Amino acid sequence: MNNLKTAALLAGLGGLCMAVGYLLAGPSGMTIGLLIGLGMCGASYWGSEKLALRSAQAIPVSAEQMPQYHQIVQDLCRCVNMPKPGLYVSKNPQPNAFATGRNPHHAAVCVTEGLLQTLTWEEIQGVLAHELSHVRNRDILIGSVAAAIAMGITFAASMARWALIFGGRSKGNGRDSNPLAALLMMILAPVAAALIRSSISRSREYEADASAARMLGTGESLARALEKLESGAQRIPSNVNPAEASAYIVNPLRSEMLGNLFSTHPPAADRIARLRSNSWLG
Numbered sequence: 001m002n003n004l005k006t007a008a009l010l011a012g013l014g015g016l017c018m019a020v021g022y023l024l025a026g027p028s029g030m031t032i033g034l035l036i037g038l039g040m041c042g043a044s045y046w047g048s049e050k051l052a053l054r055s056a057q058a059i060p061v062s063a064e065q066m067p068q069y070h071q072i073v074q075d076l077c078r079c080v081n082m083p084k085p086g087l088y089v090s091k092n093p094q095p096n097a098f099a100t101g102r103n104p105h106h107a108a109v110c111v112t113e114g115l116l117q118t119l120t121w122e123e124i125q126g127v128l129a130h131e132l133s134h135v136r137n138r139d140i141l142i143g144s145v146a147a148a149i150a151m152g153i154t155f156a157a158s159m160a161r162w163a164l165i166f167g168g169r170s171k172g173n174g175r176d177s178n179p180l181a182a183l184l185m186m187i188l189a190p191v192a193a194a195l196i197r198s199s200i201s202r203s204r205e206y207e208a209d210a211s212a213a214r215m216l217g218t219g220e221s222l223a224r225a226l227e228k229l230e231s232g233a234q235r236i237p238s239n240v241n242p243a244e245a246s247a248y249i250v251n252p253l254r255s256e257m258l259g260n261l262f263s264t265h266p267p268a269a270d271r272i273a274r275l276r277s278n279s280w281l282g
Contacts, residue, residue, distance in 0.1 A: 049108055052100035055241045058088035058110045072125050073109065073132070080215060082136050085109050092240070095119065095232035098247040099131035100140055107135045114236060118228050126212060126222030127229075130249055133211035139204045143246065146200045150193040194262055201246045201264035209271055210280035219275030226250065226275075230268035 063070040069087055077084045085099070085107035092112040101107030109131045111124070119127065134140065213219035229250045238252040245253050246264035274280065 049101040049106060052098065052244055052247060053088060053108060053110065055244050056088075056090040056092065056098070056110055058090045058108075061087055061089050068121055069111070069124075072121070072128055076125070076129055076132055076215060080132070080136060082132070083107075085132070085135060089113060089116070092238055092252075094236040094238040094252055095229050096238070096248045096250060096252050097127050097131055098244075098249065099134045100247060101135065102140065103138065104135050107140075109135070114232060115229070118232055119225055122221045123225035123228065126216065126220075126225045127249060129212035129215045130208050130222055133208040133215065134204070137204070137207060137211060139208065140247075142204060143201060146197045150190075150197045198262050198264050202266045205249075205266055206271070206274070209275055213275055213280040219278065219280055223272045223275040226268050226272050 061069065066087070066089070073087060074084055082104045085101065085104075086109070088108055088110035090110055090112045093114045094112060095114040095118040097109070097111040097115055099107060099109050109128065111127070115124070115127065209219070209222060212222050216222070226249075233250050233252055234254065237254075240248065240252040242253060245251060250268060251263065251265045
């Protein structure tokens with residue numbers, strides 16, 4: 001169900017991107033909007049691993065340095081027949097973790113020092129199963145596509161705003177564009193794109209939780225880990241780049257101004273309840 005929802009949301013996001021381009025500049029604008037989205041998607045997809053690790057100031061750790069970390073990941077990867085990713089540790093004191101990389105053959109998993117100090121190894125196994133599920137489900141690609149299209153929509157809306165400021169009017173579809181419609185699109189399209197992108201991210205978090213529970217045969221270790229991680233994220237501030245926040249297992253930034261409307265993460269209590277209700281078995 002989460003995969004179908006993600007596909008529908010991505011299709012909606014792509015359609016919104018082309019609609020913005022068409023309304024602002026006709027068929028040529030629709031093509032330009034699509035090309036902008038694809039270009040941003042490619043840059044995000046191919047550079048995601050290095051950018052995320054550099055932003056987190058993550059350092060690679062060897063099997064000699066952290067044998068249990070490596071052994072857990074090796075066992076989980078063997079269980080689901082996937083390549084072992086590079087393993088990293090960030091000096092971030094907030095307990096958290098993320099996965100990055102363009103596909104299972106070019107991926108990395110990073111845990112923070114705060115996580116290693118807060119969780120038991122059984123709970124860490126639950127977190128690592130969640131992050132490996134993101135890699136296996138190619139959620140980094142899905143997230144990159146969603147983010148790139150959303151940026152393309154915002155970019156197109158920004159161009160339209162400047163065009164209206166300087167008195168530009170588009171005739172790309174054979175007629176003058178409607179200024180009111182263009183104005184509404186400039187305001188509403190980026191908001192709609194952000195809402196859809198956030199919904200996609202929340203859907204992928206639920207799916208990664210379920211995949212991790214199926215991998216381990218239980219959702220309890222991940223549920224306990226989420227309780228501690230959410231508590232730690234609320235108590236310990238983090239200087240994570242907001243653009244990278246959606247990659248973490250729990251939201252590393254505290255912003256409740258708009259509630260869950262634009263949140264990239266589902267409520268932790270809901271995730272924990274799902275894991276303990278065995279809904280992942282369905």
